[in-house]
Amino acid sequence: MLVRGLRRATVIDTACELFAERGYRGTSMKDIAETLGVRAPSLYNHVLSKQDILFAIMDKAMDRALDAQEAALGGVAGPADQLRAATESLVLDFLRFPAEVTVCNTEVRSLDPVNRAAIVAKRDRYAGRVRAIIADGCRAGRFETAHPDLAAFAVLEMGNGAKSWFRPSGRYPDTYVAREYGAFALRMVGCRTQM
Amino acid sequence: MLVRGLRRATVIDTACELFAERGYRGTSMKDIAETLGVRAPSLYNHVLSKQDILFAIMDKAMDRALDAQEAALGGVAGPADQLRAATESLVLDFLRFPAEVTVCNTEVRSLDPVNRAAIVAKRDRYAGRVRAIIADGCRAGRFETAHPDLAAFAVLEMGNGAKSWFRPSGRYPDTYVAREYGAFALRMVGCRTQM
DNA sequence: CGGGGACTAACGAACGTTCATTAGTTACCG
DNA sequence: CGGTAACTAATGAACGTTCGTTAGTCCCCG
Numbered sequence: 147m148l149v150r151g152l153r154r155a156t157v158i159d160t161a162c163e164l165f166a167e168r169g170y171r172g173t174s175m176k177d178i179a180e181t182l183g184v185r186a187p188s189l190y191n192h193v194l195s196k197q198d199i200l201f202a203i204m205d206k207a208m209d210r211a212l213d214a215q216e217a218a219l220g221g222v223a224g225p226a227d228q229l230r231a232a233t234e235s236l237v238l239d240f241l242r243f244p245a246e247v248t249v250c251n252t253e254v255r256s257l258d259p260v261n262r263a264a265i266v267a268k269r270d271r272y273a274g275r276v277r278a279i280i281a282d283g284c285r286a287g288r289f290e291t292a293h294p295d296l297a298a299f300a301v302l303e304m305g306n307g308a309k310s311w312f313r314p315s316g317r318y319p320d321t322y323v324a325r326e327y328g329a330f331a332l333r334m335v336g337c338r339t340q341m
Numbered sequence: 342m343l344v345r346g347l348r349r350a351t352v353i354d355t356a357c358e359l360f361a362e363r364g365y366r367g368t369s370m371k372d373i374a375e376t377l378g379v380r381a382p383s384l385y386n387h388v389l390s391k392q393d394i395l396f397a398i399m400d401k402a403m404d405r406a407l408d409a410q411e412a413a414l415g416g417v418a419g420p421a422d423q424l425r426a427a428t429e430s431l432v433l434d435f436l437r438f439p440a441e442v443t444v445c446n447t448e449v450r451s452l453d454p455v456n457r458a459a460i461v462a463k464r465d466r467y468a469g470r471v472r473a474i475i476a477d478g479c480r481a482g483r484f485e486t487a488h489p490d491l492a493a494f495a496v497l498e499m500g501n502g503a504k505s506w507f508r509p510s511g512r513y514p515d516t517y518v519a520r521e522y523g524a525f526a527l528r529m530v531g532c533r534t535q536m
Numbered sequence: 537c538g539g540g541g542a543c544t545a546a547c548g549a550a551c552g553t554t555c556a557t558t559a560g561t562t563a564c565c566g
Numbered sequence: 567c568g569g570t571a572a573c574t575a576a577t578g579a580a581c582g583t584t585c586g587t588t589a590g591t592c593c594c595c596g
Contacts, residue, residue: 176581184545185546185547186582187585297525300502303502307497369556381555383572390557543592546590547586547588548586556577559577560573560576561573565570566568
């Protein structure tokens with residue numbers, strides 16, 4: 147009895163859930179295959195290697211996050227609105243793709259050196275934009291915080307709290323939670339004019 | 342060439358550094374032994390198992406954090422000062438014991454069910470105190486935030502940002518960074534009377 | 537419209553390696 | 567000289583991956 151119709155995207159999505167739950171090294175190819183109702187060797191018809199799966203997950207997730215951030219910032223002017231938009235985009239990404247984000251946050255060390263360099267570059271680009279917004283706001287006198295970089299790290303990390311807490315079935319929609327965190331970020335940097 | 346004088350505490354501390362860097366499953370008993378200049382089986386003269394090492398690391402770290410939190414809150418009255426004290430204690434712990442904290446934050450899933458229950462209980466106790474302070478502050482009208490629990494998660498997570506950024510050799514002492522984060526926390530919950 | 541060949545994707549078996557752990561032995565220190 | 571703690575050797579299990587093969591599907595040619 148053959149099971150047909152397995153797709154590369156399905157393998158990667160399933161692996162992502164398992165990696166997020168048990169970690170990359172804590173998940174075997176057999177685990178992934180069993181979840182899909184298939185034997186482990188069959189996976190190699192769709193992916194090159196286990197490492198290939200990990201990189202595909204993280205590369206796709208980073209591209210999605212970067213695109214969302216860019217879209218959120220497009221046409222938004224002023225440090226306050228920009229920081230709010232960037233934070234909301236960040237938190238929304240965390241809430242909507244918790245497994246992908248968990249893998250990105252915890253499995254950088256499991257990447258090959260070459261793959262790691264590629265992902266870290268994208269991550270730095272993402273974080274760099276947030277840092278730049280806060281630095282601009284401080285220079286313009288709109289924010290008031292002693293150490294902008296320190297605040298940037300705090301903002302970037304904040305979303306993890308939301309991820310571990312948020313359940314889609316809960317009483318608040320993700321956009322609502324994202325707005326709360328946008329407000330947290332503005333308060334944290336000591337924004338003068340907006341709340 | 343025999344190497345003598347290995348102690349259980351040394352094994353556990355060394356393992357902690359490696360677990361923090363490469364993860365529990367990414368670290369072999371051989372890796373730990375090599376770092377100590379010893380063969381892997383020799384470790385079993387000092388520890389019961391690899392799992393025993395992991396639990397010892399996390400249990401010690403949680404006890405230390407809980408004690409520090411308790412000491413920091415002792416004799417401090419009022420929601421604002423309490424939140425500041427708790428946040429500073431949290432961040433200081435992160436900055437002073439980064440490896441232990443990293444292991445606690447990332448390897449809960451690698452614990453046996455029995456061990457996991459014990460650690461999670463301590464972690465909940467720790468987080469519960471922070472949650473309670475913020476909830477008290479809101480009830481007393483000293484804080485102003487729509488969802489206290491949400492703010493509590495953000496505060497608890499914030500310290501991770503400091504850990505990934507801070508270097509002991511940097512220009513700021515850990516107590517200085519902790520104070521900054523204490524201020525972040527107060528601003529985040531919309532504290533009325535103190536900054 | 538019917539048949540054959542290419543293609544996709546599954547299978548079981550086996551590979552070399554690494555892992556945590558145990559057993560048995562040897563050497564140093566007090 | 568006894569015990570502690572190191573060693574070497576070996577174990578079974580699990581891992582990622584490769585291999586040769588087979589089952590089902592689709593399309594093109596006659």
